[in-house]
Amino acid sequence: MTVNVGKLDRIIRVIVGIVLLAIVFIGPQTLWGLIGIVPLATGLFRFCPLYTLIGFNSCETSASSEE
Numbered sequence: 001m002t003v004n005v006g007k008l009d010r011i012i013r014v015i016v017g018i019v020l021l022a023i024v025f026i027g028p029q030t031l032w033g034l035i036g037i038v039p040l041a042t043g044l045f046r047f048c049p050l051y052t053l054i055g056f057n058s059c060e061t062s063a064s065s066e067e
Contacts (some may be wrong), residue, residue, distance in 0.1 A: 003046045004056035013043030 002012065020036025023029075042048045051057060 009058040013039040
């Protein structure tokens with residue numbers, strides 16, 4: 001599995017995932033907050049299947065990989 005989620009993207013995904021999961025316990029207490037598992041998992045594993053399908057990669061490229 002290749003990494004295709006960059007640092008900033010990863011931070012945003014983890015924060016959004018935690019906030020959505022908090023909805024399950026705090027707030028309206030609906031199960032819709034379980035959707036937060038998706039961004040949390042993709043942020044933790046640094047892999048997004050949707051990015052693979054559309055050919056997008058948010059990782060930074062280093063100078064050594066361009067040679």
